[in-house]
Amino acid sequence: MPIYQEDPSHNEALLTFAKLDFNMLQRLHQEQLSQIEKWWKELDFSRKLPFARDRVIECYFWTVGVYFEPEYRFARRILTKVIAMTPVIDDIYDVYGTLEELVLFTKAVERWDTSEKDQLPEYMQIRYQALLDVYKEIEEKMTKQGKLYPALTMQKKL
Numbered sequence: 001m002p003i004y005q006e007d008p009s010h011n012e013a014l015l016t017f018a019k020l021d022f023n024m025l026q027r028l029h030q031e032q033l034s035q036i037e038k039w040w041k042e043l044d045f046s047r048k049l050p051f052a053r054d055r056v057i058e059c060y061f062w063t064v065g066v067y068f069e070p071e072y073r074f075a076r077r078i079l080t081k082v083i084a085m086t087p088v089i090d091d092i093y094d095v096y097g098t099l100e101e102l103v104l105f106t107k108a109v110e111r112w113d114t115s116e117k118d119q120l121p122e123y124m125q126i127r128y129q130a131l132l133d134v135y136k137e138i139e140e141k142m143t144k145q146g147k148l149y150p151a152l153t154m155q156k157k158l
Contacts, residue, residue, distance in 0.1 A: 059083040
């Protein structure tokens, strides 16, 4: 916009609408990032899983690069949550978990059953429940939209 604004032949009305649209979209992203950050803080991974990387803000910016339009609000939220939890799982496997714990965790994810949580160490229960909750959120939203199939497909691919 600064370049267009400097052009002597610019259309003032168009420039005003472009600035308004930019500011509205920026505000939408700020609000959404605030909501995602709140969700992340409520998970309390920094205290409960201090070994895990905290990359939720970075992950949100990745999703904005893919889904920047306002109508993709839900896609940004879900994709950010899924991507943000990936480094936590990676850190559990690479840094913290024992072989026995990792076998249990892998089997729990493969079974995708809440009852499997009780077989896991406490730190893995936190992460496992967060994973189930994100996909439950996807399922609920997609069911309301009549698009449940993609959510079920994602679960099966995990």
